Amino acid sequence: MTEAARGRRLGARIEEVARQAGVSKSTVSRVINGEQYVSSRAREAVLAAIVSLGYSPNQAARTLAGSRTNCIALVVSEQGSRVLSDPFFAGVLRGVHAELAGHRVQLVLMMSQQDDEQDLVGYLCGGHVDGALVISLHGQDPLPQTLADAGLPIVVGGRPLGASGVPYVDADNFNGALEAARHLVTKGRKRIATIAGSKDMAVGMDRLSGWRRALSEFGMESDLVAYGDFTPESGAAAMTELLARDPSIDGVFVAADIMALGALQSLHANGRRVPEDVAVVGFDDLALASTAVPPLTTVKQDVEQLGRTMTWRLLAELAGEEGLPPSLLLPTSLVVRASA
Amino acid sequence: MTEAARGRRLGARIEEVARQAGVSKSTVSRVINGEQYVSSRAREAVLAAIVSLGYSPNQAARTLAGSRTNCIALVVSEQGSRVLSDPFFAGVLRGVHAELAGHRVQLVLMMSQQDDEQDLVGYLCGGHVDGALVISLHGQDPLPQTLADAGLPIVVGGRPLGASGVPYVDADNFNGALEAARHLVTKGRKRIATIAGSKDMAVGMDRLSGWRRALSEFGMESDLVAYGDFTPESGAAAMTELLARDPSIDGVFVAADIMALGALQSLHANGRRVPEDVAVVGFDDLALASTAVPPLTTVKQDVEQLGRTMTWRLLAELAGEEGLPPSLLLPTSLVVRASA
DNA sequence: CTGAAAGCGCTTACAG
DNA sequence: CTGAAAGCGCTTACAG
Numbered sequence: 001m002t003e004a005a006r007g008r009r010l011g012a013r014i015e016e017v018a019r020q021a022g023v024s025k026s027t028v029s030r031v032i033n034g035e036q037y038v039s040s041r042a043r044e045a046v047l048a049a050i051v052s053l054g055y056s057p058n059q060a061a062r063t064l065a066g067s068r069t070n071c072i073a074l075v076v077s078e079q080g081s082r083v084l085s086d087p088f089f090a091g092v093l094r095g096v097h098a099e100l101a102g103h104r105v106q107l108v109l110m111m112s113q114q115d116d117e118q119d120l121v122g123y124l125c126g127g128h129v130d131g132a133l134v135i136s137l138h139g140q141d142p143l144p145q146t147l148a149d150a151g152l153p154i155v156v157g158g159r160p161l162g163a164s165g166v167p168y169v170d171a172d173n174f175n176g177a178l179e180a181a182r183h184l185v186t187k188g189r190k191r192i193a194t195i196a197g198s199k200d201m202a203v204g205m206d207r208l209s210g211w212r213r214a215l216s217e218f219g220m221e222s223d224l225v226a227y228g229d230f231t232p233e234s235g236a237a238a239m240t241e242l243l244a245r246d247p248s249i250d251g252v253f254v255a256a257d258i259m260a261l262g263a264l265q266s267l268h269a270n271g272r273r274v275p276e277d278v279a280v281v282g283f284d285d286l287a288l289a290s291t292a293v294p295p296l297t298t299v300k301q302d303v304e305q306l307g308r309t310m311t312w313r314l315l316a317e318l319a320g321e322e323g324l325p326p327s328l329l330l331p332t333s334l335v336v337r338a339s340a
Numbered sequence: 341m342t343e344a345a346r347g348r349r350l351g352a353r354i355e356e357v358a359r360q361a362g363v364s365k366s367t368v369s370r371v372i373n374g375e376q377y378v379s380s381r382a383r384e385a386v387l388a389a390i391v392s393l394g395y396s397p398n399q400a401a402r403t404l405a406g407s408r409t410n411c412i413a414l415v416v417s418e419q420g421s422r423v424l425s426d427p428f429f430a431g432v433l434r435g436v437h438a439e440l441a442g443h444r445v446q447l448v449l450m451m452s453q454q455d456d457e458q459d460l461v462g463y464l465c466g467g468h469v470d471g472a473l474v475i476s477l478h479g480q481d482p483l484p485q486t487l488a489d490a491g492l493p494i495v496v497g498g499r500p501l502g503a504s505g506v507p508y509v510d511a512d513n514f515n516g517a518l519e520a521a522r523h524l525v526t527k528g529r530k531r532i533a534t535i536a537g538s539k540d541m542a543v544g545m546d547r548l549s550g551w552r553r554a555l556s557e558f559g560m561e562s563d564l565v566a567y568g569d570f571t572p573e574s575g576a577a578a579m580t581e582l583l584a585r586d587p588s589i590d591g592v593f594v595a596a597d598i599m600a601l602g603a604l605q606s607l608h609a610n611g612r613r614v615p616e617d618v619a620v621v622g623f624d625d626l627a628l629a630s631t632a633v634p635p636l637t638t639v640k641q642d643v644e645q646l647g648r649t650m651t652w653r654l655l656a657e658l659a660g661e662e663g664l665p666p667s668l669l670l671p672t673s674l675v676v677r678a679s680a
Numbered sequence: 681c682t683g684a685a686a687g688c689g690c691t692t693a694c695a696g
Numbered sequence: 697c698t699g700a701a702a703g704c705g706c707t708t709a710c711a712g
Contacts, residue, residue: 013706024684037682060467061707064404097451104459109414111437122351123396353689365689365700366691367699377697382697401704402691404703406692683711684712685710686708689704691703692702692704
């Protein structure tokens with residue numbers, strides 16, 4: 001490896017900046033770290049020297065000397081391969097990146113493989129990052145609790161089931177589903193079913209609760225529930241099951257667009273017209289919702305905003321802000337298209 | 341910030357490992373770094389101590405002391421927001437991650453915003469990473485050359501136009517396009533056009549060259565060229581233009597599936613049946629190629645393999661391997677579906 | 681508001 | 697094959 005690649009002999013040291021500015025290393029350090037008690041004369045001299053030398057502090061040295069690492073991790077707790085193609089992941093990543101702009105904080109991407117969760121925890125808690133954003137949790141994943149217990153500042157994307165008291169940001173799934181189901185009632189639907197997500201994920205449960213609440217508001221029975229696993233196939237199977245249980249179904253709230261796609265296929269195969277015979281509302285507002293046949297009425301969640309808010313929350317905590325809300329819910333909105 | 345979050349008081353130091361193993365810090369360091377001259381007795385004692393203490397070396401200290409950082413960067417040289425939703429990016433990321441597994445090398449994700457390329461270069465060449473993977477270059481981006489000149493080991497994804505002598509990995513665009521065009525000839529097409537990618541990207545030019553070569557093999561004229569910019573709209577516009585220039589077109593090679601989608605729309609709007617009147621071949625084999633109407637015959641490139649190979653090449657260079665090929669071309673394969 | 685000095689946890693010649 | 701010592705480039709009490 002070349003000297004340059006190892007960061008040696010490349011650019012100035014803090015010592016040279018100090019010399020050029022006519023102050024001590026301590027003062028340069030104070031300026032770099034934005035500390036309070038520095039005379040404006042010293043500050044200006046240091047800033048000028050930094051620019052003229054093209055000085056950039058050595059992060060390894062800063063970290064070792066006890067300050068922060070200026071790195072945060074984005075931890076994807078799941079089979080990495082699948083998740084990376086997920087539009088959810090892409091949206092979150094976009095948001096994280098947007099929020100990080102101008103913060104001089106690097107993003108380290110980590111994926112927990114089943115076999116090396118020990119390594120992951122060791123790395124994260126070993127002082128290599130200042131904090132972590134954790135997304136894509138399945139069921140009762142112990143990771144957030146483990147990290148939080150170790151004292152690492154974290155923010156989870158989506159309400160974690162296995163951890164309490166851990167800060168998280170989530171879409172307002174309950175109210176989104178509530179609005180979706182109300183919309184179906186408003187459209188005159190009398191027999192409204194739902195295709196819910198997995199029982200071991202908060203996102204599934206929260207959307208189911210919202211649907212239940214809406215029906216109970218109108219004194220309707222909430223007995224028509226089938227479960228899927230966020231695949232089109234499971235959506236189709238659930239829809240077929242529901243139609244068998246009650247052929248008079250005239251409305252269905254599907255807890256994810258990806259499952260709604262399967263439900264549309266099943267409805268078509270069973271001779272139902274959408275929305276004439278059965279109105280369908282999805283959730284997420286993926287790109288494919290608007291190109292579905294018919295275009296899907298759905299609940300829009302802003303995934304990029306989720307990434308931004310998680311990042312903001314974490315950076316705020318790292319900055320020592322007090323009184324931060326432990327968790328945050330992002331509003332959703334109903335996007336009405338042809339399917340309901 | 342808590343002590344734990346700063347990496348202090350958490351786990352053992354090299355000193356404690358040395359004490360427990362009954363050797364010096366130097367020897368522990370040698371074992372950790374897999375050096376040759378360590379007695380097997382010492383090695384075993386150190387390994388045992390490491391396990392029993394749950395020791396994990398402090399990366400900042402290792403970096404500062406002059407060894408490598410064990411971080412590589414994935415640099416996305418473009419408006420981050422767009423790229424992240426791109427299936428190309430997702431595929432590369434998947435490959436990079438897969439190849440990194442077991443290497444104890446962290447991935448730092450960086451995106452070059454137009455305004456802070458200076459910062460980017462400073463960070464990358466400032467000794468914070470051992471090397472970089474650079475993807476998504478538009479036109480004559482000077483970034484690869486800049487990084488290479490600074491002595492940073494890099495591997496570029498896709499042949500860079502603005503840099504010579506910089507190692508890169510790319511799909512074999514020339515031969516892929518050659519095969520696509522030959523396929524059209526084989527199918528009896530007499531008047532074959534192409535919709536090429538932007539002139540300022542190697543991927544566009546290489547695919548165009550392959551198409552040209554195939555037609556020349558058969559003594560056919562390669563005059564029907566229109567250019568797009570890798571959007572469906574540009575594909576539709578280019579197709580419309582081509583049909584206006586020569587209504588007798590009966591085959592078209594489109595340099596990207598995403599543009600082929602637009603071309604299909606244009607053909608439909610102009611009353612052409614696919615493949616009866618005009619046969620269409622795309623490139624990439626995106627998921628949407630198989631669900632297009634009609635399903636698209638296309639040239640498959642393995643994007644995940646691209647990510648893997650880039651990573652392998654970089655790690656090999658960092659490991660000091662000699663005689664590595666400066667650049668690598670990955671084979672493509674024709675996937676025949678209904679459109680041609 | 682400022683500087684001298686110690687120390688962060690490793691690696692690496694150097695000497696043996 | 698092994699150990700003692702210097703040094704990587706910063707930050708941080710401490711004293712002024």
